[in-house]
Amino acid sequence: MTVDVIMMETIEVKEEEEFNKKKDFVMNHPILYSNGINLDYGDYFNVYETPRGAVSLKWMYENKCSPQNHILDSYMGSELEYDVFPRSTSHPDLFSLVERPADKCTVTSENAMQELCCTAQRYAWGLVGSNSTVARMKAAASKYDGSGFKIDESSPYAELWVGTHPNGMSVLPGKNNMSLKDYVRSNPQLHCGLSTETDVSFLFKVLSINKTLSIQAHPDKKRAERLHAANPSAYKDPNHKPEMAIALSDDFEAMCGFRSLQDIASSAQKHPEFVTMIGVENAKRLIKTASSSYTPEQSRDMLQTMYHHYMSLPDEIISVHLQSLLGRLNSLGYIVDCTDELVLRLSHQHPGDSGIFSPYFFNHMKLREGDAFFIGANEPHAYISGEILECMACSDNVVRAGLTPKLKDIPTLVEMLTYKTGQPDVTTGISLDKFTKLYHPPVPDFAIEVMDIPPSQVYNMGKVNAPSVLLCLNGSGVVEQGIVKSINIGFGVAAFVSANTEAKLYSGESGVRIARAMTNVHL
Numbered sequence: 232m233t234v235d236v237i238m239m240e241t242i243e244v245k246e247e248e249e250f251n252k253k254k255d256f257v258m259n260h261p262i263l264y265s266n267g268i269n270l271d272y273g274d275y276f277n278v279y280e281t282p283r284g285a286v287s288l289k290w291m292y293e294n295k296c297s298p299q300n301h302i303l304d305s306y307m308g309s310e311l312e313y314d315v316f317p318r319s320t321s322h323p324d325l326f327s328l329v330e331r332p333a334d335k336c337t338v339t340s341e342n343a344m345q346e347l348c349c350t351a352q353r354y355a356w357g358l359v360g361s362n363s364t365v366a367r368m369k370a371a372a373s374k375y376d377g378s379g380f381k382i383d384e385s386s387p388y389a390e391l392w393v394g395t396h397p398n399g400m401s402v403l404p405g406k407n408n409m410s411l412k413d414y415v416r417s418n419p420q421l422h423c424g425l426s427t428e429t430d431v432s433f434l435f436k437v438l439s440i441n442k443t444l445s446i447q448a449h450p451d452k453k454r455a456e457r458l459h460a461a462n463p464s465a466y467k468d469p470n471h472k473p474e475m476a477i478a479l480s481d482d483f484e485a486m487c488g489f490r491s492l493q494d495i496a497s498s499a500q501k502h503p504e505f506v507t508m509i510g511v512e513n514a515k516r517l518i519k520t521a522s523s524s525y526t527p528e529q530s531r532d533m534l535q536t537m538y539h540h541y542m543s544l545p546d547e548i549i550s551v552h553l554q555s556l557l558g559r560l561n562s563l564g565y566i567v568d569c570t571d572e573l574v575l576r577l578s579h580q581h582p583g584d585s586g587i588f589s590p591y592f593f594n595h596m597k598l599r600e601g602d603a604f605f606i607g608a609n610e611p612h613a614y615i616s617g618e619i620l621e622c623m624a625c626s627d628n629v630v631r632a633g634l635t636p637k638l639k640d641i642p643t644l645v646e647m648l649t650y651k652t653g654q655p656d657v658t659t660g661i662s663l664d665k666f667t668k669l670y671h672p673p674v675p676d677f678a679i680e681v682m683d684i685p686p687s688q689v690y691n692m693g694k695v696n697a698p699s700v701l702l703c704l705n706g707s708g709v710v711e712q713g714i715v716k717s718i719n720i721g722f723g724v725a726a727f728v729s730a731n732t733e734a735k736l737y738s739g740e741s742g743v744r745i746a747r748a749m750t751n752v753h754l
């Protein structure tokens with residue numbers, strides 16, 4: 232690559248104060264430092280302006296005035312990646328650039344990347360033993376993190392948690408297994424950036440799903456605060472919990488949001504047991520309304536009334552009608568549609584559970600690898616199968632509706648749901664560059680980048696003014712922050728990256744795929 236440069240000025244290092252400033256600058260800058268620059272008195276910098284407005288440096292030894300071209304070349308060669316010297320027109324000299332706040336946080340031993348050892352959750356719905364990506368990631372990472380983890384082939388492995396949630400804290404093997412939370416709190420401004428944050432705002436997970444999870448919804452922030460204040464044992468924190476799911480496999484299925492009135496009406500016309508669930512009078516009104524025009528408010532009221540009826544029915548009535556429905560669906564010669572097929576699947580996974588009727592209420596989504604969707608506050612959802620990345624605001628507030636033996640807070644649930652109809656939008660992310668896709672939800676708490684780097688490439692992971700975590704999904708490579716820090720990265724390896732620090736990613740022979748979750752700096 233050729234970049235035209237215009238020489239602006241030459242600065243000779245004479246005074247001790249200047250020398251120290253320049254030395255700090257070089258020591259704290261991974262590119263210059265890793266290129267072997269040793270400063271001494273009488274050395275020269277040339278400052279150049281490039282066409283992109285960045286300023287680059289040329290280095291000369293005392294009395295020689297012959298540029299050390301390898302330094303210029305390597306710097307210029309990566310100038311497009313390392314646009315770290317935004318030109319200050321009011322202070323175009325090197326010293327003012329060094330003093331810019333954005334440049335203060337270069338990489339030192341205080342804020343270099345940290346390997347993480349993450350928690351695997353063995354919930355009963357997880358894929359079992361080596362069939363679970365969660366288990367295989369944990370086992371592969373144990374070669375690096377020293378955890379000694381071995382897969383128990385009879386145990387389910389449902390979730391891998393990367394973050395600071397107290398129920399599954401990530402720890403730093405390089406710091407005597409200090410918790411990630413304590414590490415971040417040891418210097419919040421350094422690790423979290425210029426904001427007032429003192430913790431990682433998100434929880435990043437891998438889910439390996441064998442059996443449908445409970446149908447649930449998460450309260451918005453105001454409701455979460457109220458619920459937590461009134462009932463802290465059921466609602467553990469005052470935070471909201473928006474979520475995003477990115478499919479890692481082609482068999483990811485989920486339920487999310489209410490079906491249209493027409494679709495629900497057609498299930499009511501087909502199944503008398505479902506009519507009992509939503510109420511006979513409600514069903515009549517539904518069928519009439521669905522065949523004419525109606526307002527969103529009418530749709531909302533109708534869905535809330537029907538869902539309230541269903542959620543309030545005694546278990547005995549649900550059980551009788553469930554048996555009747557399943558008897559017919561299982562009878563010889565009965566032709567089931569794909570909604571009935573899901574009902575049957577749920578009946579095998581959660582025998583006798585009232586939530587088996589859910590597919591008649593909710594959209595059934597099927598996603599392929601790389602597809603993603605966002606679940607906002609108060610939207611009912613349940614994951615059915617497949618393996619996913621999931622990112623969410625750091626919270627544990629769940630209001631359950633079915634497919635679970637756990638508490639169902641029915642009045643709260645019925646009141647809080649949005650009753651919007653239709654599936655959430657499915658996205659494949661937006662391209663940040665030719666190797667990186669960004670998934671960014673409409674909330675400030677989190678965003679996810681997925682970097683897919685071909686074999687033997689060098690890729691610059693830019694700095695963001697927020698904390699982030701890396702998780703290797705495939706392949707191998709090295710992540711390097713100059714000579715300050717380098718991590719051998721392979722399947723399952725996770726690392727914490729402090730705010731405003733960048734890194735170079737060297738992909739191995741088979742390339743490398745890394746997901747990076749961060750506070751949503753892309754809003």
Ligand SMILES: [Zn+2]
Nearest residue numbers: 447449474612
């Ligand atoms: Zn959820």
